[in-house]
Amino acid sequence: KYTEDLQPFFKLPFSYHRVILQGLNKAWRENKSFHWENVFEYILAIIDLENDNYRDFWEVEYKKGRYNYRNSIITEIAHLIHEGTKNDDHAFDEMLLPVAEKILLLLARNVKSNLNTTGDLHSRIINSVKYDIFSAIISYSLRYVRTTPDLPKEDRWKKEIKEDFTNRLGNETSEFYFTLGQYFLSLYYLNKEWVQKNINKIFYKRDKLLYKSSIIGFFAYADKVYLEIYNLLKGNNILLDALNYKFSEEHINEKVIQHICIGYIEDWEGLKDPNSLISKILEDKKEYQIAEVVRFIEMFRENLTEKIKQKIKPLWERIFNIISENEEKSEFQNIAVELIDWLNLVDKIDEDIFNWLKLSVKYIDQYKPGWIYRKFYKHIDKNPEKIGKLI
16 A cells, blocks of 8 residues: 555655565565565665655764664565575566665665664674675575576676675774675575675784674574685684684684584594694694583584594594593593594493593583483493493
8 A cells, every 4th residue: 555656755755665575575474475676666766865864864963862763764675685686486567676776775885883882792793783784685695596597607796786795895883894705605606706806805814803703703603614615714814713703702613623523423534634724623722622622522422424433533632632631620620521422423331431531521511410311321231330430
């Protein structure tokens, strides 16, 4: 009803536009449909300087403590285009992609950073208006590829968007770099050569904040590890630098370790290679890193293969030796206890594992031993004497 004719709303105060756009977002998420062509005309009537409706849209100053309607409107527009492009089964007509691109580039070229000063960097960025715009641009770019099947595989990226992103490298704020990290795989799909050429501008080491932003963006959303990407990051010392940096966002430290653990399981990293990243973790002997190795490796119990089983004992031995050298430290005593979980990863308790476990059981909480003893259950039939001695 409303999107059949939006012209009567063109000159309403900004507070109304925010609510209208919120309603359109909600309607689209609820799988409803409307006249996108009219909606885009309405959006341009608000944000395009060529229109006379709101000459002050980009200039109005919002005093501290006052609600910023401009940023709220921009966020809703970015969300709307993102929602309208991410799912091919519920997307606006591909004929309207050029006007969507015009809107996104117009927003990207005019919006200013509005990062909060409180909270961790990850949370601050994903709640910022610039992040919403850049995320929508990536979603638009992928939708463009899906609707244009004849694009060359080596460069699927829309020319104007690629040029815009290229010009921003080395000349942008944290939100942009976080987006480059988060959508790194998408960018690699759009144009592998562009990513390879600009890898050290994407992970921009000259600026600590921008570098941290792209690293956090990448590891916060990288749920799968691909050899080609792993080698690209490792070859440019990006994994090594991330390993050496202690992020205040603990989940990022954990994801870096997890990537390297997968590299070890997949034979991309070797214990006998002194230059490997898994060797670097063991040589540095940082408690929080080794603890994450122990915790994450144990999770492979769900998909345990012979290949993984062969990796367990050599790594267990290396970690045992580190614990033995630092046995007086409570942090390493805790790791020793956590290693008991690795009983889920081996078929039998041989003499080596038995001796390593003797160190671990020394530090079991004597008041809460039950959950540890349950780890012994599957080995009782095969190794009753050893289990008895451990208890």
